[in-house]
Amino acid sequence: xxxxxxxxxxxxxxxxxxxxxxxxxxxWGRLVRSELRLVFGRRRNQALLAGLAAVPLLLGLVxxxxxxxxxxxxxPGFVGRVTGNGLFLVVAALIMCLPFLLPLTIGIATGEAxxxxxxxxxxxxxxxxxxxxxxxxxxxxxxxxxFVAAAVLAIGLVALAVxxxxxxxxxxxxxSGTTIPLADGVLRVAGVAAxxxxxxxxxxAVGLFFSTLTEVxxxxxxxxxxxxxxxxxxxxxPQLAAIHPALLTHHWLxxxxxxxxxxxxxxxxxxxxxxxxxxxxxxxLAWSRFVTADVSS
Amino acid sequence: xxxxxxxxxxxxxARWAVPAVVAVAVTGAFLAPPLLASADESVLPDVTPGQLxxxxxxxxxxxxxxxxxxxxRLGLPEIPLAEMTGADPIALLGGSSTLxxxxxxxxxxxVALLGSASxxxxxxxxxxxxxxxxxxxxxVHYTLSAADxxxxxxxxxxxxxxxxxxxxxxLPTPDEAARAALAQVEQYSTVAMGDQTTVAGRDAYQxxxxxxxxxxxxxxxxxxxxxxxxxxxxxxxxxxxxxxxxALEIGFTDVAFTTPDDAVLAFSAPAGxxxxxxxxxxxxxxxxEPETAPGTLPEGVSITGTGWETVTTWSGLxxxxxxAGDPAALATVPGAxxxxxxxxxxxxxxxxxxxxxxxxPSIPTLDTSVLYDQLTTAVPEGxxxxxxxxxxxxxxxxxxxxxxxxxxxxxxxx
Numbered sequence: 001x002x003x004x005x006x007x008x009x010x011x012x013x014x015x016x017x018x019x020x021x022x023x024x025x026x027x028w029g030r031l032v033r034s035e036l037r038l039v040f041g042r043r044r045n046q047a048l049l050a051g052l053a054a055v056p057l058l059l060g061l062v063x064x065x066x067x068x069x070x071x072x073x074x075x076p077g078f079v080g081r082v083t084g085n086g087l088f089l090v091v092a093a094l095i096m097c098l099p100f101l102l103p104l105t106i107g108i109a110t111g112e113a114x115x116x117x118x119x120x121x122x123x124x125x126x127x128x129x130x131x132x133x134x135x136x137x138x139x140x141x142x143x144x145x146x147f148v149a150a151a152v153l154a155i156g157l158v159a160l161a162v163x164x165x166x167x168x169x170x171x172x173x174x175x176s177g178t179t180i181p182l183a184d185g186v187l188r189v190a191g192v193a194a195x196x197x198x199x200x201x202x203x204x205a206v207g208l209f210f211s212t213l214t215e216v217x218x219x220x221x222x223x224x225x226x227x228x229x230x231x232x233x234x235x236x237x238p239q240l241a242a243i244h245p246a247l248l249t250h251h252w253l254x255x256x257x258x259x260x261x262x263x264x265x266x267x268x269x270x271x272x273x274x275x276x277x278x279x280x281x282x283x284x285l286a287w288s289r290f291v292t293a294d295v296s297s
Numbered sequence: 298x299x300x301x302x303x304x305x306x307x308x309x310x311a312r313w314a315v316p317a318v319v320a321v322a323v324t325g326a327f328l329a330p331p332l333l334a335s336a337d338e339s340v341l342p343d344v345t346p347g348q349l350x351x352x353x354x355x356x357x358x359x360x361x362x363x364x365x366x367x368x369x370r371l372g373l374p375e376i377p378l379a380e381m382t383g384a385d386p387i388a389l390l391g392g393s394s395t396l397x398x399x400x401x402x403x404x405x406x407x408v409a410l411l412g413s414a415s416x417x418x419x420x421x422x423x424x425x426x427x428x429x430x431x432x433x434x435x436x437v438h439y440t441l442s443a444a445d446x447x448x449x450x451x452x453x454x455x456x457x458x459x460x461x462x463x464x465x466x467x468l469p470t471p472d473e474a475a476r477a478a479l480a481q482v483e484q485y486s487t488v489a490m491g492d493q494t495t496v497a498g499r500d501a502y503q504x505x506x507x508x509x510x511x512x513x514x515x516x517x518x519x520x521x522x523x524x525x526x527x528x529x530x531x532x533x534x535x536x537x538x539x540x541x542x543x544a545l546e547i548g549f550t551d552v553a554f555t556t557p558d559d560a561v562l563a564f565s566a567p568a569g570x571x572x573x574x575x576x577x578x579x580x581x582x583x584x585x586e587p588e589t590a591p592g593t594l595p596e597g598v599s600i601t602g603t604g605w606e607t608v609t610t611w612s613g614l615x616x617x618x619x620x621a622g623d624p625a626a627l628a629t630v631p632g633a634x635x636x637x638x639x640x641x642x643x644x645x646x647x648x649x650x651x652x653x654x655x656x657x658p659s660i661p662t663l664d665t666s667v668l669y670d671q672l673t674t675a676v677p678e679g680x681x682x683x684x685x686x687x688x689x690x691x692x693x694x695x696x697x698x699x700x701x702x703x704x705x706x707x708x709x710x711x
């Protein structure tokens with residue numbers, strides 16, 4: 001689906017719905033739907049989802065082939081546990097995608113959302129829709145976040161299928177050495193995926209802000225990825241321990257909490273609070289920029 | 298659309314004020330609670346150290362669960378091992394670690410050292426204990442032998458019935474025990490009450506123990522005691538060389554005095570984990586403490602100095618083979634020949650050689666040897682481990698000197 005189609009679609013909606021410039025009930029829903037259709041209809045986004053889904057497939061394949069060799073049971077994080085229980089492939093795949101591939105996905109999605117529209121000259125047509133810029137930004141944020149959630153879901157579901165096919169699903173041994181039934185284990189891994197998705201919201205806000213600053217989508221994308229990487233690097237410097245808890249990426253691995261014998265919700269909610277803070281600050285920055293910017297193209 | 302078409306500069310400037318306000322509000326929301334908590338003046342009735350120690354001695358152990366943060370500023374060389382191995386007790390040598398603690402106040406407890414995607418758990422149930430390391434999926438099960446277990450059960454039954462065998466000249470009342478303990482401590486230190494404080498949101502008394510000796514590395518020990526349950530909530534050990542922050546600090550950041558869930562306190566080895574059984578001998582109840590009866594010291598151990606300046610010397614130890622549990626692997630470590638000089642070490646190597654095929658894996662062994670080399674520095678007398686609280690000198694002739702004294706003192710004694 002091209003921009004023109006969607007815009008024609010959007011304009012048609014607008015023409016049909018709008019007698020005056022006041023926002024109309026239902027326009028919001030239509031706009032979200034149209035934006036989602038646009039995001040998920042893009043070929044490169046579909047390719048991106050397929051590529052992310054290939055990560056657990058490749059990882060599962062490698063572990064399956066090497067499971068009887070001397071290399072079995074090695075590897076960082078949860079990789080060593082996958083051969084014993086396919087459910088851990090979900091966690092291992094998410095860990096592999098978290099440092100770079102998921103931030104890259106966010107960069108691409110947010111860069112496209114506003115800077116991409118500006119560079120292809122479609123943003124000013126979009127602004128002609130009788131919806132305030134605030135709402136438009138919210139629609140962009142919701143669509144981007146939905147795409148990111150779909151990326152996490154794609155990784156998780158493929159990992160679950162591959163893990164079940166290659167290694168089977170059994171009762172889950174937690175990090176604490178306690179064994180819980182498979183159903184509980186699936187719930188906890190679903191919690192991991194949900195936490196991973198929610199802990200990407202801060203980066204989405206940062207990416208949207210960069211996207212409002214420029215008309216070069218690649219620039220916004222690169223800046224977003226750089227923020228994630230710089231944050232991860234700063235997180236490893238012991239000299240900066242004082243600011244570590246506030247870093248965007250510091251709490252990303254706290255999803256391990258779901259795999260301990262007693263889940264400490266305090267740890268998880270403090271991670272979510274930090275993401276909420278980043279969303280508040282960069283969301284408001286993006287809003288200020290977007291509603292005041294001169295859109296000429 | 299309307300916003301862009303109408304030029305309004307003041308409004309646009311006002312719009313940019315929104316993020317600034319949000320940023321200030323968010324920062325405030327994150328910084329305010331700790332500031333408020335520290336500003337909160339706790340008003341507890343004044344007690345003397347003697348009264349406090351008496352209530353501690355009389356207090357029943359309570360069930361609790363909580364999060365403990367342990368911070369070591371021992372001045373040891375930076376060890377990157379902890380980053381690589383995940384949750385591992387080695388991480389306790391430096392930096393900050395988070396532990397989670399559960400206990401039912403009686404026989405069962407669990408302590409978990411948390412890593413970013415790993416955990417090291419110690420579960421204790423009466424005389425049995427397990428450790429579980431999630432990084433290598435390995436269980437170590439510590440038990441008593443059958444005879445010792447029977448003896449332990451008998452002792453436990455006695456304890457429950459209130460007829461403990463004589464430990465040290467009759468069972469003292471809490472008051473007497475507290476007085477005796479305090480007298481013991483006050484022989485070499487001054488005990489005073491510190492400022493009342495708040496630990497993990499609970500009002501606490503602070504007991505400050507300051508050594509009378511000036512030559513020890515230990516500046517003072519500060520123990521924060523929960524006012525309600527008399528449970529120690531935080532222990533800070535300050536070095537005499539650094540008065541800005543405690544060298545060792547372990548304390549609750551979060552604590553709840555409720556009985557933990559049964560699932561947390563139970564442990565059974567997970568399927569597929571490597572299980573190693575270790576039988577621990579139960580020591581005979583002699584009632585003689587090394588400090589109180591120096592005559593009963595084991596062979597090869599001698600004690601010099603008193604109180605905080607005490608230096609313990611072991612002689613005839615094979616430090617190298619102790620550190621590297623697998624002597625065969627040790628031979629491959631460069632520079633290790635320097636430390637295996639003695640004949641007995643060679644004997645040990647030969648003795649352990651045949652059995653090492655099925656023995657412990659060689660990678661952790663290598664780690665401990667490398668760790669030993671990293672932590673210690675070469676001095677003319679041997680190898681020296683110098684930290685802000687403790688010095689250890691391993692001499693070339695197989696003696697080990699340990700004391701809470703500056704390294705120079707140990708070197709002068711060697």
